[in-house]
Amino acid sequence: MSPSPVNTxxxxxxxxxxxxxxxxxxxxxxxSVTFSADxxxxxxxxxxxxxxxxxxxxxxxxxxYISLAIAEFIINHDLETEAYANALPLxxxxxxxxxxxxxxxxxxxxSLDLHSLNVAQMLASAAVRHHLPxxxxxxxxxxLGRFGSSSGALPQTMWDRRIDRESRNPGHQAFEKLVAxxxxxxxxxxxxxxxxxxxxxxxxxxxxxxxxxxxAFYTAYIGHIMDDESPELPSVSGIFDAEFGIATSLxxxxxxxALCEIVAAxxxxxxxxxxxxxxxxxxxxxxxxxxxxxxxxxxxxxKVYEHTIATLQEQLTMRASATQPNVCFQRRNSDLxxxxxxxxxx
Numbered sequence: 509m510s511p512s513p514v515n516t517x518x519x520x521x522x523x524x525x526x527x528x529x530x531x532x533x534x535x536x537x538x539x540s541v542t543f544s545a546d547x548x549x550x551x552x553x554x555x556x557x558x559x560x561x562x563x564x565x566x567x568x569x570x571x572x573y574i575s576l577a578i579a580e581f582i583i584n585h586d587l588e589t590e591a592y593a594n595a596l597p598l599x600x601x602x603x604x605x606x607x608x609x610x611x612x613x614x615x616x617x618x619s620l621d622l623h624s625l626n627v628a629q630m631l632a633s634a635a636v637r638h639h640l641p642x643x644x645x646x647x648x649x650x651x652l653g654r655f656g657s658s659s660g661a662l663p664q665t666m667w668d669r670r671i672d673r674e675s676r677n678p679g680h681q682a683f684e685k686l687v688a689x690x691x692x693x694x695x696x697x698x699x700x701x702x703x704x705x706x707x708x709x710x711x712x713x714x715x716x717x718x719x720x721x722x723x724a725f726y727t728a729y730i731g732h733i734m735d736d737e738s739p740e741l742p743s744v745s746g747i748f749d750a751e752f753g754i755a756t757s758l759x760x761x762x763x764x765x766a767l768c769e770i771v772a773a774x775x776x777x778x779x780x781x782x783x784x785x786x787x788x789x790x791x792x793x794x795x796x797x798x799x800x801x802x803x804x805x806x807x808x809x810x811k812v813y814e815h816t817i818a819t820l821q822e823q824l825t826m827r828a829s830a831t832q833p834n835v836c837f838q839r840r841n842s843d844l845x846x847x848x849x850x851x852x853x854x
Contacts, residue, residue, distance in 0.1 A: 521545050523590060525578065525598040526847035536574060538581045540596075541848035552585050553844065567625055568634070575634035582640075595641040599851030601844075602627060652782055653684030662686065667698045674722070683782070687775040689727045697725035699767045709760050718752040730768045731809040741765060776812045780819025787820075788827060800849060 523542040539553040556577045558570065578598075582591050590596055635641075656662035657680050664672070664682075671685055671694055672678050685691045701720060703709040710716075718724055729747050736743035744761035748754045756764070783799060799820075806813050 522852050523596060524848040524851040525581075525587075525591075525596050526600065526844040526851065528601045528844050528847065536577065537844060538578060539844040539848065540581075540585060540587060541845060543849075543852070549845070551845070551848075554581055554584075567627075567630060571627075571630045571634040572637075574631065575638045575640065578635065579638050579640055592641060597848075597851035599847030599849075600631070601847050652786075653681045653688065655782075656682035667695055667702075670698060671695060683778070687778050687782075691727075692730060692771055692775055693725045693727035694723050695771050696730060696764075696767055697723075699771070700725070700764065703763065703767075709763060710754055710756065714755070715753050719748075719754065724752070730772055731812070733765050733768045734772060734809050734811060736765070772809070772812050773815060776815035777819045780816040781823055783816070784820045784823035784827075787824060800845060800847075 521543050523540060526539045526541060528537045536556045536558060537553060538556065539551050541549060541551040543549055556574075558573055582588055587596065662682050664686075668686060671691055672682070675685070697719065700709060701716070704714075704716060704719075729751075732743050732747065733741075740758065741761040744764050745756050748756050748760075748764075779801075787799075801813065801816065806816070
């Protein structure tokens with residue numbers, strides 16, 4: 509067997525700041541992460557809730573406020589000497605579309621629209637105005653969630669087509685609707701209600717009002733259900749009793765768990781294949797590709813995380829080449845940690 513092209517243990521050394529902005533733009537998390545030579549990691553974190561006016565006013569107002577929050581974080585955590593002497597690297601992740609010359613519409617639901625804006629440059633400019641050392645070197649935002657939207661390259665089930673048709677952006681973000689936290693729970697809910705219609709789940713006269721509500725079945729439930737490997741599957745009965753007022757038989761619980769596993773397995777394999785494609789596309793341009801995963805399922809369920817890694821390994825092994833970069837997979841469940849790792853490596 510060929511050696512695995514994926515290294516799951518290698519970490520850099522040094523200190524970096526990391527920043528994560530959620531899709532609404534309101535909640536921003538800031539962290540400092542120190543990686544020691546013995547592979548230990550220490551970090552501090554704070555969360556800032558942006559005033560609605562700053563988010564809605566303009567992108568510039570948003571980044572002005574964020575740069576102030578970063579400056580305050582540096583002072584509060586005694587990082588001034590290191591920040592100004594060594595220009596601490598800063599990595600950040602954003603949960604909505606940013607600059608992409610091939611995108612001509614904002615396609616993410618419930619998002620702050622930063623389309624056509626260079627967010628790295630905007631943050632660097634705001635940082636300079638507040639006397640923080642900055643550069644605008646930035647990683648590429650692939651907007652991979654749009655893959656298959658126009659080409660029809662992705663096979664879709666009837667449930668996928670229903671999710672797309674009933675979304676606020678039908679015909680867009682095809683790949684995202686197969687793998688993202690926002691949609692996986694809704695996929696499972698649609699499967700459950702269709703099984704109910706075919707009298708394959710629950711009693712005929714059960715109360716279906718709550719389970720029939722769009723997006724009422726959270727993706728986080730999938731992780732909890734998949735983690736339950738006990739014979740009676742009490743986590744399934746607990747969720748359906750408490751959240752939907754539905755009593756479940758053992759057969760019901762087994763079917764629900766199987767549906768969750770099917771949806772999660774497909775999402776993890778698609779995610780792994782997409783990561784492999786990005787690594788292969790980079791080819792000789794980089795020596796080491798550092799990958800960090802974050803999301804409701806990745807964070808909560810080890811199986812999903814491992815399936816994603818296994819798919820990545822499988823694809824890279826099948827297409828191994830002399831110019832293929834090494835892959836350093838971070839075994840942590842934080843977008844903040846991943847941003848810090850990549851900031852140090854840039």
